[in-house]
Amino acid sequence: MRKALTGWLASGLMILGLGMMAPKMVHADAVKAVPLSVVPITNEYQVNKATMFYDLEMKPGQHTELQMKLINNGKSPLTVRVRDTATSTTDAGQIDYTNLSTRYDPTLKYPLPTLIKIPKQYQEIKMPAETTATYHLPLTMPKQQFAGIILGGIRVTPVVNQTVKRGIGNTYGYTVAVRLSNGIDQLPSLRLKQVSVGSAASGGAEVRANIQNPKANLLNKGTLAARVTKQGQNRTLKSLTLNSSSVAPNSNFTARVPWNGSIAPGDYTLHATYTSNDLKFADQKVWHFTKNFHVSTVQAARYTLSAMHIPWWAYAIMIAILLLLIVLIWLLLKRRKGAKPSASA
The missing domain is CATH 2.60.40.10 (Immunoglobulins)
Structure with missing residues (x-):
């Protein structure tokens, strides 16, 4: 070894x-x-x-x-x-x-x-x-x-x-x-700590799977295959593969499954398999992980907007139009109030 x-x-x-x-x-x-x-x-x-x-x-x-x-x-x-x-x-x-x-x-x-x-x-x-x-x-x-x-x-x-x-x-x-x-061997291991949804650096959403090696030994020759489905279903919506992977002792990393396009609110499931041919193990070592997560309506709207890559000036125009509409409505209401006939004696 x-x-x-x-x-x-x-x-x-x-x-x-x-x-x-x-x-x-x-x-x-x-x-x-x-x-x-x-x-x-x-x-x-x-x-x-x-x-x-x-x-x-x-x-x-x-x-x-x-x-x-x-x-x-x-x-x-x-x-x-x-x-x-x-x-x-x-x-x-x-x-x-x-x-x-x-x-x-x-x-x-x-x-x-x-x-x-x-x-x-x-x-x-x-x-x-x-x-x-x-x-x-x-x-x-x-x-x-x-x-x-x-x-x-x-x-x-x-x-x-x-x-x-x-x-x-x-x-x-x-x-x-x-x-x-100190000359005492310890085999590496893996566990799935948490799954969440966040904003991708390129815009849109990404599913984040945090995987930890809590043992004091490195893990070599690995492949991570992750996929996302609707909860209770088997059809793959998005997937990620990391080849030639290694994990340091006592460390964790976040596998980021990209979600190009809009994401709908609802309940999802992450399925992940990490396969290692590290010679520390007598045979091929495989870890299977499954974890449910939820995407709220607010999250879905935010990530969908970010995926559209709307420039800042477009937001500025929309805000200006909204403010203009508010002012116009206020002026119309004020004008209508001022136009009401006074009550007869």
């Missing part, structure tokens, strides 16, 4: 541009402008010394240092920022090692940034031209023994001046994965 996981991390990080030698979203001009290299140094607690990331198995409460070599190959000084992150799962069903948010899943007991204390002087490093330096990042394991893994990354990003940033238009950086364990 550990061999399979190590292989996935090594290959997956390189594919995602998150490996220690693979810059994320590197533009050709960015390489010339920011000639940075990041090399992790093998730790004494390394499980597999051939891996290109920190994969440590330690005892509760043990201390160590993660050593990292930074190289400025350029002929100009360079300033870099160093941050540590806990892995999260994107709404597209992919593991993210670069998310700096501290809004963790409630089941994440030991976020990596609480275990690695990056010294203040390392958080923003000024490197002279054509220099190499090794930095030491203190790490302390949780005092309590835990099952599964703690997964995160160390993110190194150059501070690029505005002139260069406008020229490259991409975020340039390196993330080195960090995997910690």
Whole structure:
């Protein structure tokens, strides 16, 4: 199991541009402008010394240092920022090692940034031209023994001046994965937390299914198939498929089923199946989820209007016409009241 996981991390990080030698979203001009290299140094607690990331198995409460070599190959000084992150799962069903948010899943007991204390002087490093330096990042394991893994990354990003940033238009950086364990396995699992309806970024409605992995291990090689029906019926109204999905340990993500066009008020049902061929399991693992939800009349009207992409000026014209009608009605009523004949003596 550990061999399979190590292989996935090594290959997956390189594919995602998150490996220690693979810059994320590197533009050709960015390489010339920011000639940075990041090399992790093998730790004494390394499980597999051939891996290109920190994969440590330690005892509760043990201390160590993660050593990292930074190289400025350029002929100009360079300033870099160093941050540590806990892995999260994107709404597209992919593991993210670069998310700096501290809004963790409630089941994440030991976020990596609480275990690695990056010294203040390392958080923003000024490197002279054509220099190499090794930095030491203190790490302390949780005092309590835990099952599964703690997964995160160390993110190194150059501070690029505005002139260069406008020229490259991409975020340039390196993330080195960090995997910690006490040597006790735990299988990943999934559960459907909630289903709701919201506004899609492109307009209209979307059905949101929040799926959580409450266990301290990552889930690989997954496919999510979700569909929406009227409650009590089987005809598929809308659907979503996420292929090649992965879910980070102790994380959740929101699968968004797009609803193009108008949505009618009423009762609906979300049906979801997550299938994984992860080698952690003896056979293919399948989770089935079903949950009912309701769309109110107000929600349906709001999402239908947003799907029509009516420009702001059209709303302004409609409001102006409405106000004009109100004024006209008021004037007519006032005129009619003033035209009434007075009562005879």
